[in-house]
Amino acid sequence: xxxxxxxxxxxxxxxxxxxxxxxxxxxxxxxxxxxxxxxxxxxxxxxxxxxxxxxxxxxxxxxxxxxxxxxxxxxxxxxxxxxxxxxxxxxxxxxxxxxxxxxxxxxxxxxxxxxxxxxxxxxxxxxxxxxxxxxxxxxxxxxxxxxxxxxxxxxxxxxxxxxxxxxxxxxxxxxxxxxxxxxxxxxxxxxxxxxxxxxxxxxxxxxxxxxxxxxxxxxxxxxxxxxxxxxxxxxxxxxxxxx
Amino acid sequence: xxxxxxxxxxxxxxxxxxxxxxxxxxxxxxxxxxxxxxxxxxxxxxxxxxxxxxxxxxxxxxxxxxxxxxxxxxxxxxxxxxxxxxxxxxxxxxxxxxxxxxxxxxxxxxxxxxxxxxxxxxxxxxxxxxxxxxxxxxxxxxxxxxxxxxxxxxxxxxxxxxxxxxxxxxxxxxxxxxxxxxxxxxxxxxxxxxxxxxxxxxxxxxxxxxxxxxxxxxxxxxxxxxxxxxxxxxxxxxxxxxxxxxxxxxxxxxxxxxxxxxxxxxxxxxxxxxxxxxxxxxxxxxxxxxxxxxxx
Amino acid sequence: xxxxxxxxxxxxxxxxxxxxxxxxxxxxxxxxxxxxxxxxxxxxxxxxxxxxxxxxxxxxxxxxxxxxxxxxxxxxxxxxxxxxxxxxxxxxxxxxxxxxxxxxxxxxxxxxxxxxxxxxxxxxxxxxxxxxxxxxxxxxxxxxxxxxxxxxxxxxxxxxxxxxxxxxxxxxxxxxxxxxxxxxxxxxxxxxxxxxxxxxxxxxxxxxxxxxxxxxxxxxxxxxxxxxxxxxxxx
Numbered sequence: 172x173x174x175x176x177x178x179x180x181x182x183x184x185x186x187x188x189x190x191x192x193x194x195x196x197x198x199x200x201x202x203x204x205x206x207x208x209x210x211x212x213x214x215x216x217x218x219x220x221x222x223x224x225x226x227x228x229x230x231x232x233x234x235x236x237x238x239x240x241x242x243x244x245x246x247x248x249x250x251x252x253x254x255x256x257x258x259x260x261x262x263x264x265x266x267x268x269x270x271x272x273x274x275x276x277x278x279x280x281x282x283x284x285x286x287x288x289x290x291x292x293x294x295x296x297x298x299x300x301x302x303x304x305x306x307x308x309x310x311x312x313x314x315x316x317x318x319x320x321x322x323x324x325x326x327x328x329x330x331x332x333x334x335x336x337x338x339x340x341x342x343x344x345x346x347x348x349x350x351x352x353x354x355x356x357x358x359x360x361x362x363x364x365x366x367x368x369x370x371x372x373x374x375x376x377x378x379x380x381x382x383x384x385x386x387x388x389x390x391x392x393x394x395x396x397x398x399x400x401x402x403x404x405x406x407x408x409x410x411x412x413x414x
Numbered sequence: 415x416x417x418x419x420x421x422x423x424x425x426x427x428x429x430x431x432x433x434x435x436x437x438x439x440x441x442x443x444x445x446x447x448x449x450x451x452x453x454x455x456x457x458x459x460x461x462x463x464x465x466x467x468x469x470x471x472x473x474x475x476x477x478x479x480x481x482x483x484x485x486x487x488x489x490x491x492x493x494x495x496x497x498x499x500x501x502x503x504x505x506x507x508x509x510x511x512x513x514x515x516x517x518x519x520x521x522x523x524x525x526x527x528x529x530x531x532x533x534x535x536x537x538x539x540x541x542x543x544x545x546x547x548x549x550x551x552x553x554x555x556x557x558x559x560x561x562x563x564x565x566x567x568x569x570x571x572x573x574x575x576x577x578x579x580x581x582x583x584x585x586x587x588x589x590x591x592x593x594x595x596x597x598x599x600x601x602x603x604x605x606x607x608x609x610x611x612x613x614x615x616x617x618x619x620x621x622x623x624x625x626x627x628x629x630x631x632x633x634x635x636x637x638x639x640x641x642x643x644x645x646x647x648x649x650x651x652x653x654x655x656x657x658x659x660x661x662x663x664x665x666x667x668x669x670x671x672x673x674x675x676x677x678x679x680x681x682x683x684x685x686x687x688x689x690x691x692x693x694x695x696x697x698x699x700x701x702x703x704x705x706x707x708x709x710x
Numbered sequence: 711x712x713x714x715x716x717x718x719x720x721x722x723x724x725x726x727x728x729x730x731x732x733x734x735x736x737x738x739x740x741x742x743x744x745x746x747x748x749x750x751x752x753x754x755x756x757x758x759x760x761x762x763x764x765x766x767x768x769x770x771x772x773x774x775x776x777x778x779x780x781x782x783x784x785x786x787x788x789x790x791x792x793x794x795x796x797x798x799x800x801x802x803x804x805x806x807x808x809x810x811x812x813x814x815x816x817x818x819x820x821x822x823x824x825x826x827x828x829x830x831x832x833x834x835x836x837x838x839x840x841x842x843x844x845x846x847x848x849x850x851x852x853x854x855x856x857x858x859x860x861x862x863x864x865x866x867x868x869x870x871x872x873x874x875x876x877x878x879x880x881x882x883x884x885x886x887x888x889x890x891x892x893x894x895x896x897x898x899x900x901x902x903x904x905x906x907x908x909x910x911x912x913x914x915x916x917x918x919x920x921x922x923x924x925x926x927x928x929x930x931x932x933x934x935x936x937x938x939x940x941x942x943x944x945x
Contacts, residue, residue, distance in 0.1 A: 204518065207419060245418045255582050264576070264577065319469065326470050345472075354611055382821070
């Protein structure tokens with residue numbers, strides 16, 4: 172599964188893995204903005220930015236081919252629109268869509284593959300995202316694994332129950348069986364949440380989370396920040412000047 | 415429909431990010447107020463539930479199947495503000511971990527699916543959830559939530575200059591309609607099954623007027639409907655409209671004045687014209703929802 | 711010396727009208743390990759949730775001489791640690807270390823002290839090497855150890871464990887028994903596992919319909935209430 176692989180990748184120990192999540196977020200945001208606002212010399216810019224990402228992936232000791240393939244998850248969606256643009260007589264725009272969306276996805280993929288998600292969410296606090304929302308996202312991610320497993324069991328149960336009847340009546344039965352399975356999954360998830368809450372109270376949860384690890388910027392982080400922010404801007408300025 | 419990065423023009427994603435930030439901040443505060451601190455695990459686990467629910471397929475015809483999207487279901491069970499928070503968290507995780515939807519486009523996706531989609535999905539239940547037409551209201555809510563999100567996304571893409579022949583546009587709208595009806599049916603059936611397990615999972619809609627909620631939900635529906643009309647006319651309709659009303663001219667001066675010539679062309683010439691008109695509407699809804707909701 | 715836990719006439723009714731506890735009396739002395747036996751739904755877990763104020767019914771509950779009430783609840787939760795049946799619900803933080811440090815942080819320790827306490831507790835249960843791991847990637851037995859470490863990190867006087875052996879394979883059960891025997895705290899074990907109860911507990915209390923109907927040795931309870939697994943005879 173995609174998220175399990177990324178979770179494993181994110182626990183590496185490379186230079187990029189060790190950077191403070193905040194500087195990585197800043198660098199990726201800068202990368203995305205530079206790419207999204209570019210309108211000239213896109214072929215050159217795309218090639219240059221792609222090279223930067225490949226170098227970063229190597230520095231992070233990620234399997235390059237695996238990373239490139241995984242960023243391809245955006246391509247089916249993009250391909251549809253690229254095709255549509257082509258039909259509408261604007262193939263160039265289609266190509267731009269493919270390039271921009273793929274490079275953006277690859278940049279985000281590198282961010283997530285070099286930063287464990289909880290640390291990443293901590294880092295996003297600096298963007299002003301509400302802490303409550305980020306904690307909800309953290310719990311979502313923690314229990315995604317658990318609830319997904321339960322959903323697999325429910326799916327099998329639903330398939331087994333609705334499988335006997337054929338035709339339209341069978342469809343209706345399977346539809347209701349799936350709804351029943353979802354309702355049970357909902358009830359279990361709800362019960363699970365109550366139990367988690369009890370476990371939190373039993374350990375004296377005061378109503379807010381106190382972080383165990385404080386984030387500190389080190390020298391390496393500052394260097395990375397400067398590099399990460401300057402590189403995409405400089406590349407774009409150079410390419411557009413040269414043209 | 416999760417919009418990836420690279421699809422929206424700069425003013426569209428920037429404005430929607432700017433609109434989404436205060437709105438999300440606001441729904442978070444409302445959700446925290448209506449709930450005690452118990453809700454962090456509850457909202458997180460229910461988010462995981464919506465994620466996991468996508469594994470369970472609903473057969474809807476010959477060889478095809480759909481799955482739950484969840485906005486309306488969450489609104490009927492957790493309340494609209496909490497549902498907005500859960501859906502926002504889901505979109506954030508999808509964008510980060512699954513590269514499903516962009517980071518710069520997160521504001522657009524949040525506004526489409528987590529805010530306006532959820533509120534539009536809650537609207538019928540809020541209005542008719544206590545009447546005899548309750549089941550129909552739940553069905554309509556599920557359908558509306560998906561239809562509103564999808565059409566808003568489509569409109570944003572068109573405003574951003576993604577070109578689409580009329581035939582493709584028609585097919586897309588037809589597909590949206592089908593998935594909306596599927597979501598309506600799933601939401602209605604699941605809520606029926608939930609009530610059979612434990613009736614108090616499903617909240618009764620708050621009695622009395624929460625006019626703000628109705629206003630925002632209604633605005634979302636109207637906006638989406640407007641999007642359909644504009645979109646179905648011609649892909650260039652919005653740009654035309656902007657030129658006719660003169661917004662484009664003003665927007666262009668506004669944007670290009672602070673820059674030198676070559677810098678403005680950096681950003682591409684035509685975009686303020688295409689973007690301004692439709693954007694104003696979307697940003698307005700965001701702003702208005704914060705203002706009215708705060709008064710409550 | 712006053713008993714560690716003293717419960718008198720505890721009654722509790724759920725919102726739906728079910729009478730879960732109907733006058734429970736119970737004592738726990740220092741150094742004791744007591745098994746709570748009885749059918750599913752007889753009130754054992756509901757009883758345990760009263761000991762640290764997660765539920766509150768009528769009657770008196772005292773922990774280390776402190777009446778359990780909203781005023782004392784923080785102090786009580788420091789004295790008595792509850793290990794839930796499903797570790798997955800108990801280990802809610804993203805990493806093992808953060809989870810074990812959760813209690814100490816809530817009791818006002820600085821992040822540095824909390825991390826030290828957490829590491830010490832992880833050493834005690836033999837899980838120090840897993841500090842940086844995500845709980846999801848641990849085995850059931852490892853999860854249970856980490857859950858216990860999360861309780862030990864608060865340095866309680868009493869441990870309450872709800873069905874600790876469920877989800878564990880026999881070697882895991884054996885390791886758990888060794889770990890628990892080595893801990894000096896008084897313990898209350900809610901369990902259906904009679905072999906485990908025999909090995910661990912000096913005393914047993916039998917629950918039926920929301921009351922403790924009898925106390926004695928685990929063996930006495932097993933015989934009096936036929937509370938043991940016996941393979942049906944096949945001919």
